[in-house]
Amino acid sequence: QAVVTQEPSLTVSPGGTVTLTCGSSTGTVTSGHWPYWFQQKPGQAPKTLISDTTNKHSWTPARFSGSLLGGKAALTLSGAQPEDEADYYCFLYYSGVRVFGGGTRLTVL
Amino acid sequence: EVQLVQSGGGLVAPGESLTLSCAASGFTLTGAWVTWVRQAPGKGLEWVGRFERKSDGGTTDYGAPVKGRFTFSKDDSKNTLYLQMNSLKTEDSAVYYCFTAMTWGHGALVTVSS
Numbered sequence: 001q002a003v004v005t006q007e008p009s010l011t012v013s014p015g016g017t018v019t020l021t022c023g024s025s026t027g028t029v030t031s032g033h034w035p036y037w038f039q040q041k042p043g044q045a046p047k048t049l050i051s052d053t054t055n056k057h058s059w060t061p062a063r064f065s066g067s068l069l070g071g072k073a074a075l076t077l078s079g080a081q082p083e084d085e086a087d088y089y090c091f092l093y094y095s096g097v098r099v100f101g102g103g104t105r106l107t108v109l
Numbered sequence: 110e111v112q113l114v115q116s117g118g119g120l121v122a123p124g125e126s127l128t129l130s131c132a133a134s135g136f137t138l139t140g141a142w143v144t145w146v147r148q149a150p151g152k153g154l155e156w157v158g159r160f161e162r163k164s165d166g167g168t169t170d171y172g173a174p175v176k177g178r179f180t181f182s183k184d185d186s187k188n189t190l191y192l193q194m195n196s197l198k199t200e201d202s203a204v205y206y207c208f209t210a211m212t213w214g215h216g217a218l219v220t221v222s223s
Contacts, residue, residue: 001173038154045206045215045216046146046213051210091156097156097173098172099156103153
């Protein structure tokens with residue numbers, strides 16, 4: 001089974017910009033992996049931020065954006081807010097199954 | 110309001126079975142893909158599987174750890190999707206979430222212990 005990799009932790013200053021990445025052990029991540037990004041705060045169910053690489057939902061703050069960057073899927077947060085402190089997970093599609101990354105704990109400090 | 114209401118979690122012994130429910134309100138499950146994921150205490154998310162919407166074939170896919178033991182089914186009259194879990198193992202202990210493109214359920218805790 002493929003392994004999906006994410007940064008274990010990142011820190012961003014309030015108002016700053018940070019990019020979280022999602023890589024694949026099989027090689028370059030493409031739109032055909034249909035990358036999703038999820039946000040989870042302590043004690044809460046996850047929330048879908050981005051689907052299919054770039055698609056935002058009505059509840060996704062405008063400061064979040066999804067892309068493909070350097071062979072990986074990427075989630076960019078521009079103008080970080082204290083409430084963005086959370087765990088972020090991606091998952092990728094591989095021929096019928098999806099695999100989660102280990103998650104990135106984002107600290108806004 | 111669009112929501113998924115989950116039920117059916119609990120404590121079971123290894124080898125036993127349990128069924129989780131994921132009931133939709135505010136929208137129809139027949140038009141939705143439903144994905145299940147789980148999260149063991151203090152751990153990350155793990156993909157359990159997906160139930161495809163009828164218009165896309167209504168097929169199901171399962172993650173390797175649960176394939177052959179877990180099965181999805183749906184009752185359109187109740188607008189509810191079920192996750193039947195058989196031959197449960199201690200490593201299946203987790204909070205199980207269902208979600209669609211529109212929303213997530215609140216989760217159901219499954220504890221497998223003797």
